[in-house]
Amino acid sequence: xxxxxxxxxxxxxxxxxxxxxxxxxxxxxxxxxxxxxxxxxxxxxxxxxxxxxxxxxxxxxxxxxxxxxxxxxxxxxxxxxxxxxxxxxxxxxxxxxxxxxxxxxxxxxxxxxxxxxxxxxxxxxxxxxxxxxxxxxxxxxxxxxxxxxxxxxxxxxxxxxxxxxxxxxxxxxxxxxxxxxxxxxxxxxxxxxxxxxxxxxxxxxxxxxxxxxxxxxxxxxxxxxxxxxxxxxxxxxxxxxxxxxxxxxxxxxx
Amino acid sequence: xxxxxxxxxxxxxxxxxxxxxxxxxxxxxxxxxxxxxxxxxxxxxxxxxxxxxxxxxxxxxxxxxxxxxxxxxxxxxxxxxxxxxxxxxxxxxxxxxxxxxxxxxxxxxxxxxxxxxxxxxxxxxxxxxxxxxxxxxxxxxxxxxxxxxxxxxxxxxxxxxxxxxxxxxxxxxxxxxxxxxxxxxxxxxxxxxxxxxxxxxxxxxxxxxxxxxxxxxxxxxxxxxxxxxxxxxxxxxxxxxxxxxxxxxxxxxxxxxxxxxxxxxxxxxxxxxxxxxxxxxxxxxxxxxxxxxxxxxxxxxxxxxxxxxxxxxxxx
Numbered sequence: 001x002x003x004x005x006x007x008x009x010x011x012x013x014x015x016x017x018x019x020x021x022x023x024x025x026x027x028x029x030x031x032x033x034x035x036x037x038x039x040x041x042x043x044x045x046x047x048x049x050x051x052x053x054x055x056x057x058x059x060x061x062x063x064x065x066x067x068x069x070x071x072x073x074x075x076x077x078x079x080x081x082x083x084x085x086x087x088x089x090x091x092x093x094x095x096x097x098x099x100x101x102x103x104x105x106x107x108x109x110x111x112x113x114x115x116x117x118x119x120x121x122x123x124x125x126x127x128x129x130x131x132x133x134x135x136x137x138x139x140x141x142x143x144x145x146x147x148x149x150x151x152x153x154x155x156x157x158x159x160x161x162x163x164x165x166x167x168x169x170x171x172x173x174x175x176x177x178x179x180x181x182x183x184x185x186x187x188x189x190x191x192x193x194x195x196x197x198x199x200x201x202x203x204x205x206x207x208x209x210x211x212x213x214x215x216x217x218x219x220x221x222x223x224x225x226x227x228x229x230x231x232x233x234x235x236x237x238x239x240x241x242x243x244x245x246x247x248x249x250x251x252x253x254x
Numbered sequence: 255x256x257x258x259x260x261x262x263x264x265x266x267x268x269x270x271x272x273x274x275x276x277x278x279x280x281x282x283x284x285x286x287x288x289x290x291x292x293x294x295x296x297x298x299x300x301x302x303x304x305x306x307x308x309x310x311x312x313x314x315x316x317x318x319x320x321x322x323x324x325x326x327x328x329x330x331x332x333x334x335x336x337x338x339x340x341x342x343x344x345x346x347x348x349x350x351x352x353x354x355x356x357x358x359x360x361x362x363x364x365x366x367x368x369x370x371x372x373x374x375x376x377x378x379x380x381x382x383x384x385x386x387x388x389x390x391x392x393x394x395x396x397x398x399x400x401x402x403x404x405x406x407x408x409x410x411x412x413x414x415x416x417x418x419x420x421x422x423x424x425x426x427x428x429x430x431x432x433x434x435x436x437x438x439x440x441x442x443x444x445x446x447x448x449x450x451x452x453x454x455x456x457x458x459x460x461x462x463x464x465x466x467x468x469x470x471x472x473x474x475x476x477x478x479x480x481x482x483x484x485x486x487x488x489x490x491x492x493x494x495x496x497x498x499x500x501x502x503x504x505x506x507x508x509x510x511x512x513x514x515x516x517x518x519x520x521x522x523x524x525x526x527x528x529x530x531x532x533x534x535x536x537x538x539x540x541x542x543x544x545x546x547x548x549x550x551x552x553x554x555x556x557x558x559x560x561x562x563x564x565x566x567x568x569x570x
Contacts, residue, residue, distance in 0.1 A: 002363075002366065003364065003366075006360070006363040006364060007364075010349070010352075010360055013351070013352075014349065014351055017351040018351070080347050081343060081345070081346075081347050082347060082348055082349060084310075084313070084315065084341070084343040085341070085343055085346065085348065085361075085405075085408065086364065087313070087314075087315065088313050088336060088339070088340075088341035088343075089336060089361065089364040089365060089412075090333035090334065090336045090337035090364070090365060090366070090412075091333060091364055092333060252315070252316045252317065253310065253315035253316065254270065254310070254315075254316060
């Protein structure tokens with residue numbers, strides 16, 4: 001565990017010494033700030049617009065971080081040959097991989113907290129606070145952890161370009177799983193139904209984490225819903241990371 | 255195989271698939287060798303001979319297709335074995351956002367060393383490889399030679415019994431090479447085993463207790479530098495002057511090679527008998543003996559001979 005922590009700490013240090021991160025963070029703050037100006041133009045819709053744009057910005061910037069830090073998480077170490085130095089030390093490969101992932105999680109976590117605090121402060125100042133906002137932020141963070149795990153998996157066996165295409169592809173498909181479900185239930189052919197069902201359960205159902213619109217509209221988000229989505233995130237994470245570990249343990253580091 | 259060997263490699267074979275068509279390239283083809291504790295073992299060969307592949311198998315980065323490897327009596331995939339080993343990769347490149355000191359601290363943490371030991375060792379090693387002045391500079395400002403030195407320092411953080419160094423002299427200026435050479439000799443004096451690869455013959459020749467020359471994935475020659483360069487040859491060179499035409503003819507018949515320049519003659523004699531006879535001829539003919547020396551091949555000649563044979567390195 002100490003080893004994983006050591007590697008995570010170094011991964012986090014790598015990210016926070018990267019200027020791109022601050023650029024993204026500044027961009028997110030700018031988006032959240034602009035939402036106020038935009039909100040003033042739409043009387044009666046201000047609250048909805050600020051929450052919608054704010055949560056959307058946090059989600060978007062978070063996904064960019066998860067994908068673009070994640071896709072090089074392992075492959076960059078191989079490409080730059082730093083992996084040879086690190087794996088010549090008395091550590092297991094799974095410790096390296098999980099440490100890298102945890103470092104990325106810490107990076108994303110800190111950024112979501114900073115951006116979320118910015119949005120919460122704004123909402124509080126306007127007197128629009130509702131605890132639902134916390135639920136929305138938590139679910140955004142959980143989605144990011146799943147996306148980061150997927151990026152890590154691809155990073156452990158393929159190039160950053162391919163990993164980016166696969167991860168972004170899964171991200172988009174992950175938000176369209178509703179269609180798959182409809183297909184699984186209503187397709188005329190039995191084979192199509194089975195295939196659609198298999199895909200539906202295999203692919204990440206990222207819509208499960210999306211309550212942004214409802215929170216903006218002041219609709220209720222139940223604790224049960226948050227709990228179920230969290231459980232789903234945990235299961236999916238463990239599955240993806242286990243696969244990443246298996247792939248990386250078997251990989252030849254030429 | 256001796257149970258106590260620091261490194262035992264037996265019949266290692268490995269093929270890689272390259273390119274889109276998956277063309278097979280044979281990197282190793284039955285490579286065997288043993289490194290004894292406390293020796294400096296030079297692993298010599300041209301680029302593409304299989305040196306780096308062997309080292310990657312030694313560290314557990316790559317699995318052999320067949321054959322066996324034992325490092326310090328265990329498997330390189332066992333972290334407990336790697337805890338006693340130091341490794342310098344070829345053309346080392348480290349996290350450029352860290353400083354030299356931070357990097358060594360990181361390595362020390364991976365070895366599970368307590369903070370106090372990490373600090374003390376890092377400071378001493380930076381001093382030892384002569385980059386203490388840059389300890390607090392980020393690695394992106396390090397030159398190639400400085401990274402190479404830092405690479406050696408990180409390999410020594412755990413006070414290892416065995417060092418595996420992939421091309422430790424590459425990227426170094428003459429001062430740096432000297433420093434590394436002296437450091438390797440110091441490490442041997444401290445009782446450590448050093449296995450290093452190189453394609454620079456003079457480094458291998460001056461440092462190694464024993465040398466293996468690899469070509470095309472197998473060991474083409476193995477032994478002490480002395481054994482290899484004298485190589486069982488009784489070849490001697492006889493230089494003489496003031497010889498009669500008759501003596502030149504007689505010596506010429508004994509020799510495999512004869513060069514003459516300005517009244518001086520150089521005869522190359524391949525056997526002890528020929529050498530003895532040549533001395534008698536010279537005694538009778540009464541020429542002037544200028545020199546009589548055992549011919550040492552340079553490691554370079556041997557290298558070219560073994561590696562270059564019929565273009566495959568498998569001549570014998």
